[in-house]
Amino acid sequence: DTGVSQNPRHKITKRGQNVTFRCDPISEHNRLYWYRQTLGQGPEFLTYFQNEAQLEKSRLLSDRFSAERPKGSFSTLEIQRTEQGDSAMYLCASSGETQYFGPGTRLLVL
Amino acid sequence: DQQVKQNSPSLSVQEGRISILNCDYTNSMFDYFLWYKKYPAEGPTFLISISSIKDKNEDGRFTVFLNKSAKHLSLHIVPSQPGDSAVYFCAASIAAPDNYGGATNKLIFGTGTLLAVQP
Numbered sequence: 001d002t003g004v005s006q007n008p009r010h011k012i013t014k015r016g017q018n019v020t021f022r023c024d025p026i027s028e029h030n031r032l033y034w035y036r037q038t039l040g041q042g043p044e045f046l047t048y049f050q051n052e053a054q055l056e057k058s059r060l061l062s063d064r065f066s067a068e069r070p071k072g073s074f075s076t077l078e079i080q081r082t083e084q085g086d087s088a089m090y091l092c093a094s095s096g097e098t099q100y101f102g103p104g105t106r107l108l109v110l
Numbered sequence: 111d112q113q114v115k116q117n118s119p120s121l122s123v124q125e126g127r128i129s130i131l132n133c134d135y136t137n138s139m140f141d142y143f144l145w146y147k148k149y150p151a152e153g154p155t156f157l158i159s160i161s162s163i164k165d166k167n168e169d170g171r172f173t174v175f176l177n178k179s180a181k182h183l184s185l186h187i188v189p190s191q192p193g194d195s196a197v198y199f200c201a202a203s204i205a206a207p208d209n210y211g212g213a214t215n216k217l218i219f220g221t222g223t224l225l226a227v228q229p
Contacts (some may be wrong), residue, residue, distance in 0.1 A: 004153075031214055042114075042199050042219030043154065056216060091153050094212050100143065101153035 005101035025094030116220035133200035
């Protein structure tokens with residue numbers, strides 16, 4: 001399977017805990033994106049990378065969120081001190097000309 | 111500020127008929143548009159896209175029409191099949207300054223339309 005992969009697919013955590021998600025893009029794509037989707041809404045842009053450089057961050061990305069793409073391949077999204085409002089589907093995409101999405105990581109904060 | 115709007119939350123169509131999904135946008139700077147299909151608990155799947163220099167793009171049963179003056183695009187599915195039942199999102203993008211083109215910049219999504227194709 002040469003598509004975008006994300007791990008884990010599901011994560012349940014308690015409020016205040018830290019969580020980290022991983023995204024592996026399509027290998028020849030040098031742009032990687034993170035989005036968040038909540039119930040009844042479309043995906044909302046969080047941040048994106050061109051190789052290892054983080055080019056843009058949404059104001060949705062509070063100080064508790066950090067994303068990295070250290071070698072320009074896979075990326076991680078960390079949420080520190082999780083809150084119930086962080087519960088959402090976190091989607092990763094990579095692009096050549098078109099953005100292709102992974103299956104997402106569903107986060108539930110209790 | 112919802113820059114991309116899908117005003118119909120749901121649509122029901124008979125198998126074999128045409129499905130028409132609509133999308134409006136407010137930002138005249140958008141120059142690339144895409145449609146995605148999404149099943150529950152999965153990521154969005156790319157369907158079809160169109161650049162603002164075109165007014166129509168076709169791929170098999172899927173056709174996207176763009177009316178720039180009205181800031182409106184639509185997705186036509188002909189003939190509709192039960193497997194098309196899903197949530198459909200339109201998305202818009204502004205070309206990156208480095209002229210990569212396509213949807214290499216962030217996407218702004220609508221809220222989606224749930225399509226149900228009845229057998």
